[in-house]
Amino acid sequence: MQMADADAREFDLPADLAGLQTLSEGVERLAEARGWPSSTAFAVQLCLEEAVSNVIRHGGLPAGERVRVDVRQADGAIVVEIADRGVAFDPLAAPPPPPLTDLESATIGGRGIGLMHKFCPDIGYRRSDGRNFLRFAFPLPPDRPGA
Amino acid sequence: MRMQTEDIGGGVTKASLDGRLDIAGAQAIDLPFNVLVGQKRAIVVDLSGVDFIASMGLRTLIMGAKTVASKGGRIVLLSPSADVRKVLEDSGTTAILKIHSDLAEAVAAVAAPR
Numbered sequence: 622m623q624m625a626d627a628d629a630r631e632f633d634l635p636a637d638l639a640g641l642q643t644l645s646e647g648v649e650r651l652a653e654a655r656g657w658p659s660s661t662a663f664a665v666q667l668c669l670e671e672a673v674s675n676v677i678r679h680g681g682l683p684a685g686e687r688v689r690v691d692v693r694q695a696d697g698a699i700v701v702e703i704a705d706r707g708v709a710f711d712p713l714a715a716p717p718p719p720p721l722t723d724l725e726s727a728t729i730g731g732r733g734i735g736l737m738h739k740f741c742p743d744i745g746y747r748r749s750d751g752r753n754f755l756r757f758a759f760p761l762p763p764d765r766p767g768a
Numbered sequence: 769m770r771m772q773t774e775d776i777g778g779g780v781t782k783a784s785l786d787g788r789l790d791i792a793g794a795q796a797i798d799l800p801f802n803v804l805v806g807q808k809r810a811i812v813v814d815l816s817g818v819d820f821i822a823s824m825g826l827r828t829l830i831m832g833a834k835t836v837a838s839k840g841g842r843i844v845l846l847s848p849s850a851d852v853r854k855v856l857e858d859s860g861t862t863a864i865l866k867i868h869s870d871l872a873e874a875v876a877a878v879a880a881p882r
Binding site (some may be wrong): 638639641642645646659660663666667670674720722723724725727729730731732733735736739740 | 788790791792794802820823824826827830831833834837838848851854855858859860861863864
């Protein structure tokens with residue numbers, strides 16, 4: 622018999638700013654309910670914001686299209702997967718923006734993917750069945766009370 | 769996301785941000801922040817009330833700093849939380865926007881002649 626996974630949560634969201642808002646509020650409630658360390662919760666929120674806002678802004682999705690986000694907690698890690706039907710885009714293959722050196726030449730934007738790498742040690746991408754799947758695994762510190 | 773501004777003397781303006789500086793937060797303060805950086809030359813941006821920042825929030829801060837710098841002025845950041853500080857450092861933003869944890873130091877940094 623398949624048991625329901627109490628530590629999994631699936632979000633089916635409109636691909637717009639309202640969807641992103643729903644996601645961040647839902648993940649915040651999940652983080653509180655599960656007692657995630659605040660720095661881990663921050664990292665999850667940051668990577669989701671960057672990844673989902675990329676899909677919304679650059680995915681070329683038609684109006685009314687949805688984005689699916691799965692959040693589950695297993696094996697000492699929080700695993701998040703984002704699935705969308707936008708144009709094929711592998712953020713892991715994107716070239717980094719030039720470093721910021723001085724204000725006169727500073728380029729605006731393009732910092733999101735670099736931040737994902739700084740806040741998540743384990744990111745994977747695959748394109749399958751016309752969809753992008755971007756997966757993040759955030760290790761939880763060992764020996765947490767209640768873990 | 770809210771922004772409150774206060775003239776703290778010596779030609780220095782303190783802008784206190786409060787809330788989440790995510791894509792929606794950046795959208796909410798872009799206009800008032802753009803007006804502020806268009807008008808003022810010495811600005812301390814108090815981040816102590818900001819509990820989240822992502823790249824669109826960085827974009828707002830960097831654009832503002834560029835505008836002020838183009839007039840020979842300066843912006844510094846005051847008292848971000850540990851998580852917000854990590855975003856500022858890891859993105860390389862602190863190379864062009866300095867962080868201070870003391871208001872008097874921050875004021876001295878923006879009021880100093882270039």
